[in-house]
Amino acid sequence: MAKDTSPQDLFRQALAVTTKAISADRDVEVGFGNEAGGDEARIVLRPPPVTLPAEVAARIRGEADAVALRRAHHDPAAHMKHRPQGDLPRKVYDAAEIARIESLGANAMRGTASNLDAVLEHRCRSGEFAAGAENPEALLAPALEFLLREKLTGRTLPESARRVADL
Numbered sequence: 001m002a003k004d005t006s007p008q009d010l011f012r013q014a015l016a017v018t019t020k021a022i023s024a025d026r027d028v029e030v031g032f033g034n035e036a037g038g039d040e041a042r043i044v045l046r047p048p049p050v051t052l053p054a055e056v057a058a059r060i061r062g063e064a065d066a067v068a069l070r071r072a073h074h075d076p077a078a079h080m081k082h083r084p085q086g087d088l089p090r091k092v093y094d095a096a097e098i099a100r101i102e103s104l105g106a107n108a109m110r111g112t113a114s115n116l117d118a119v120l121e122h123r124c125r126s127g128e129f130a131a132g133a134e135n136p137e138a139l140l141a142p143a144l145e146f147l148l149r150e151k152l153t154g155r156t157l158p159e160s161a162r163r164v165a166d167l
Contacts, residue, residue, distance in 0.1 A: 011048055011057065015064050019043055022068035022105065022112070036063070043067055059122045062115035066098075069105040069112075088137065095145035103152035113155060120146070124160030139167050 016030040023043065032047040045067065048060050074097065083093055106113035123129075129139055146165040150157050157165060 008048060008050055008052065011052060015045065015048070015061065018061070019045065019064045019068045022065060022109075023071040025071055028071065036067070043071065055118060058115050058118035062112075062117070062119035065105060065112045065115050066102060066119060069101050073101045073104050088140065091141035092144055095141040096148055099145045099148035099152060103149055106149075106153045106155065113153065117155070117158060120149075120161050121158045124158065124164060129164050136167055139164055143167060 012032060016032075019030045020026075020028055020043075027041070029042045031042060031044055033044045034046065036044055036046045045064050046060070049056065052060075079097060083090055102116050106116055123142075129142060143165045146157055146161045149155075150165070
């Protein structure tokens with residue numbers, strides 16, 4: 001039986017292999033399912049669509065890179081031990097951790113940096129931050145995340161992220 005080599009399957013295979021490599025966990029299994037996530041033994045990524053424009057492919061790679069970088073560079077026990085009380089302080093603390101983790105990958109790998117930029121651009125265009133107009137405090141954590149990311153990587157923020165960071 002021949003291996004399936006459709007463009008979608010090749011993309012999925014490359015995504016799985018790259019995610020496993022970036023995670024620095026040779027024992028982790030990478031699979032695909034409707035709910036992204038996973039546990040200690042498995043990373044579950046959302047399956048790519050059949051039609052895959054370049055910007056969507058970059059975003060999907062960026063989402064996978066972010067999951068893998070978190071597995072490689074995040075210590076859940078230390079994070080919880082130092083996590084502050086209160087909703088806003090926790091959101092700010094978590095945002096700083098995301099910026100730290102993703103900056104490590106962006107600084108080490110240019111392709112990962114570009115993929116993470118695509119995710120950031122998608123987040124900003126998706127309307128995720130629209131509520132900030134009525135409640136600027138809701139944008140404090142993402143604004144800090146974006147500013148830290150820019151400072152730690154030296155990469156200019158996409159214009160849509162700059163608008164959030166400047167609020």
